[in-house]
Amino acid sequence: MTAGDTASGPHAGAAPVAETTETAGPAGEDRYVPSARRLERERFKRTRARRATAVAALSTLVTGVVLFLAVVNSPGWPRTRETFFSAHYAREALPEVLDGLWLNLRLLVVCGAAVLVLGLLIAVARTLRGPVFFPLRALATAYTDFFRGLPLVICLLMVVFGIPALRLQGVTTDPVLLGGTALVLTYSAYVAEVFRAGIESVHPSQRAAARSLGLNGRQTLRFVVLPQAVRRVVPPLLNDLVSLQKDTGLVSIAGAVDAVYAAQIVASKSFNYTPYVVAGLIFVALTIPATRFTDWVTARMDRRRAQGGIV
Amino acid sequence: MTSDRKDEGTPAAAAPRKDAPARVPGQGGGATPVLRLEAVRKTFGRTVVLRDVDLEVAPHTVTALIGASGSGKSTLLRCANLLEEIDDGAIFLDGEEITDPRADPDTVRRRIGVVFQAYNLFPHMTVLDNITLAPRRVHGEPRARAEERARELLERLGLGGKAGEYPDRLSGGQQQRVAIVRALAGRPRLLLLDEITAALDPELVGEVLGVVRDLKEEGMTMVLATHEMGFARDVADQVCFLDGGVVLERGTAAQVFGDPREERTRRFLRRLVEAGRL
Numbered sequence: 001m002t003a004g005d006t007a008s009g010p011h012a013g014a015a016p017v018a019e020t021t022e023t024a025g026p027a028g029e030d031r032y033v034p035s036a037r038r039l040e041r042e043r044f045k046r047t048r049a050r051r052a053t054a055v056a057a058l059s060t061l062v063t064g065v066v067l068f069l070a071v072v073n074s075p076g077w078p079r080t081r082e083t084f085f086s087a088h089y090a091r092e093a094l095p096e097v098l099d100g101l102w103l104n105l106r107l108l109v110v111c112g113a114a115v116l117v118l119g120l121l122i123a124v125a126r127t128l129r130g131p132v133f134f135p136l137r138a139l140a141t142a143y144t145d146f147f148r149g150l151p152l153v154i155c156l157l158m159v160v161f162g163i164p165a166l167r168l169q170g171v172t173t174d175p176v177l178l179g180g181t182a183l184v185l186t187y188s189a190y191v192a193e194v195f196r197a198g199i200e201s202v203h204p205s206q207r208a209a210a211r212s213l214g215l216n217g218r219q220t221l222r223f224v225v226l227p228q229a230v231r232r233v234v235p236p237l238l239n240d241l242v243s244l245q246k247d248t249g250l251v252s253i254a255g256a257v258d259a260v261y262a263a264q265i266v267a268s269k270s271f272n273y274t275p276y277v278v279a280g281l282i283f284v285a286l287t288i289p290a291t292r293f294t295d296w297v298t299a300r301m302d303r304r305r306a307q308g309g310i311v
Numbered sequence: 312m313t314s315d316r317k318d319e320g321t322p323a324a325a326a327p328r329k330d331a332p333a334r335v336p337g338q339g340g341g342a343t344p345v346l347r348l349e350a351v352r353k354t355f356g357r358t359v360v361l362r363d364v365d366l367e368v369a370p371h372t373v374t375a376l377i378g379a380s381g382s383g384k385s386t387l388l389r390c391a392n393l394l395e396e397i398d399d400g401a402i403f404l405d406g407e408e409i410t411d412p413r414a415d416p417d418t419v420r421r422r423i424g425v426v427f428q429a430y431n432l433f434p435h436m437t438v439l440d441n442i443t444l445a446p447r448r449v450h451g452e453p454r455a456r457a458e459e460r461a462r463e464l465l466e467r468l469g470l471g472g473k474a475g476e477y478p479d480r481l482s483g484g485q486q487q488r489v490a491i492v493r494a495l496a497g498r499p500r501l502l503l504l505d506e507i508t509a510a511l512d513p514e515l516v517g518e519v520l521g522v523v524r525d526l527k528e529e530g531m532t533m534v535l536a537t538h539e540m541g542f543a544r545d546v547a548d549q550v551c552f553l554d555g556g557v558v559l560e561r562g563t564a565a566q567v568f569g570d571p572r573e574e575r576t577r578r579f580l581r582r583l584v585e586a587g588r589l
Contacts, residue, residue: 208394209431213445214421214497223444227435 086274093266093275100262101282107180107248107258112241114184119191120230124221126192127199140192147189152247156182160254179251187244194236198229235301238294245290246283259283343406345370345501345532346391351400353383353390353556360386362556364400368501368549371530375537375547375564379579382553384536385428388503391534392423405500421449424494428506430486432478432493438465439474442493450497457496464492468522484515491522502526504535520546540583544568552576 071077125133125140147155159182164173172178202225210220252261259282263275346368353361361383368374376384389395391402393409393416402410409419433441439461446457465471468488478486487507494502504523508516520542526533527546537543543550543564550567552560552575560567560576571577 205427205429205431206433208389209425209427209433211416212392212394212420212423212425212427213493214417214449215445216417219448223448224433228433231435 082272084273084277086272089266089270089272089274090278092270093263093278096262096266097259097275097279097282100257100259100279103176103251103256103258104245104248107176107183107251108241108245111180111183111187111248112244114180115187115191115240115244116237118184118188120195122188122192123195123199124226126196127221129217144189144192147186148193150186152182152186152250153253155186156250156253158182159185175254175256176251179254179256183244183247183251187240187247191237191240194233194240195229197236198233199225201232202228231301235294235298238290238297242287242290242294245287249279249283342370344368344403345405346534347403347406348387348391349401349403351387351390351402352398353386353395354398360556361390361397364556364558366551366558366561368532368534370532372532372548373527373546374534374549374551375543376534376551376553377537377540377543377567377579378553383556384553385505387553388425388505388534388536392425392503393419417449421445421497422500424497424499424502426487426490426494426502426504426507428509430478430483430490430510432486432490434478436477437474438470438476438478438481438489441478441489442496445493445497461492461496464495465489468492469518482515483511484518487511487515487519488522491519491526495526500532502531502533504533504537506536506538508537508539538588540568540580540588552579554579 074080122140122143125136126144128137156179160175160178163171163178206224206228207220210224211217215223249258249260252258252264255261257265259279260276263279266275267273344367346366348364348366351361351364352359364383364387366374366387376387378384386395390397397410400410401408404419404422408414409416432438433444436444439458442461442464443452443454443457446452446460447454452460462471462474465474468491470485470488470492473481473485473489478489481489487510491507507523508519511519516539520539523533523535523542524546535543535547545564547564550562550564551558552567552571552573554575560571560573567576568580571580
């Protein structure tokens with residue numbers, strides 16, 4: 001991490017240099033020749049940047065070595081390595097875990113879509129004005145209050161084991177469907193609050209402008225408020241989806257064979273925990289691109305807003 | 312030039328306009344006033360913002376509301392567009408009471424155009440979409456026709472090349488002219504202008520005021536709250552001086568600026584002269 005941070009140092013230092021060579025081209029037209037002062041400053045910045053990189057590399061190396069030695073020299077290390085980092089069991093578990101992962105991905109896509117739709121509906125219901133909508137408003141408020149407070153694991157257990165226990169006709173007992181339902185129930189509450197924050201962040205003057213043009217309340221919401229609100233909450237929404245991605249692993253407690261459950265099966269046969277580590281690393285590997293994507297979208301939106309602010 | 316502008320321009324231009332400047336404003340001269348306020352009272356909590364306000368705006372005339380900040384100019388305009396609910400009194404548009412709780416505010420607002428101090432353009436839409444939103448969604452015009460008219464209006468206000476731009480990319484003066492086009496696109500009966508130059512750099516004020524002058528030429532009925540006294544004197548048929556939520560003085564521009572009856576009006580104008588604003 002430290003290396004990554006300071007790695008941008010040399011680039012930042014190098015940028016003016018590239019600029020000099022660039023401006024050297026058109027300099028022929030406006031007859032600009034970099035002054036001795038500028039050249040001296042750039043030399044100094046280059047040297048400083050090189051030194052910073054060297055320091056970062058060295059400190060990263062030292063930190064890595066210290067951590068490695070601390071782990072490897074711990075009294076239980078040989079045993080731990082065998083139990084958690086066994087190459088043999090990793091190879092054995094990988095195909096099973098990947099097989100299970102397919103279920104997690106499908107759950108992510110389906111639940112993600114359902115969460116976005118339901119969350120938006122609940123958020124809109126909470127912002128509706130007028131006495132007719134009172135029950136809807138109250139219901140939406142109660143829903144978000146309840147499901148944001150209820151731990152996801154408990155919600156899962158209640159839905160997955162509670163609903164089949166009712167023995168209702170025509171209601172599924174499929175753990176995947178029920179587990180997915182529980183995920184949607186909880187995440188919709190979070191996502192609804194994100195959407196609501198977005199809706200309330202749109203300045204009242206925008207609403208006034210829309211109403212003054214003769215748009216009614218619904219048209220104002222649809223054409224003016226929601227488009228701006230949704231754009232603003234894209235980064236936090238993506239954040240919630242990243243979180244949902246890893247929480248799909250929790251459907252394993254319902255008995256659905258996903259990546260986590262597949263790992264558990266292998267682990268319980270061999271009394272070796274390596275399959276869990278494999279599954280965990282795969283989840284991390286999946287969320288990293290999603291997280292980077294979120295960062296990128298956020299940065300891009302900040303840049304846009306900054307541009308608008310200059311004018 | 313003016314005559315073919317009139318056809319494609321404001322619907323208000325259909326009536327004869329010759330008599331408009333000659334008529335003593337406010338006294339109607341027989342025609343139903345476009346806007347009439349009768350004993351309007353508006354409070355925010357304990358603060359009385361408008362007290363017993365009477366006002367008449369005859370067709371094809373310009374009424375300027377002047378007065379210090381907080382005197383109630385903006386509130387008056389917001390009430391006239393039903394963005395605020397009045398506490399007492401009544402407001403009539405073309406002789407029809409719009410403050411009746413049984414009246415549909417949406418249909419009333421369709422007949423009134425508003426331009427705000429801070430433009431209030433929709434940042435997520437292009438200039439063209441900003442302008443055509445109400446004609447398409449409220450008035451049900453087909454996209455092609457709404458866009459054609461929007462481009463015409465933009466062209467007329469010197470914004471021909473800006474249809475595809477987003478508001479953020481325009482200068483303040485350009486944004487405010489787009490806001491005027493947006494208000495005109497619904498073919499309003501009445502245009503309310505709420506300190507539309509207050510947020511502009513001095514060198515951009517002229518381009519916006521020029522547009523208002525052109526609209527007056529075309530016979531648009533307008534009520535404007537303004538701090539630009541020179542402009543109010545030039546363009547207004549009727550000037551209202553508001554002070555503490557009361558219309559202290561009402562008359563022609565020449566009378567209010569040249570020979571104010573009230574001591575407070577005189578003091579207000581004197582302060583402006585001292586500040587170099589008049």
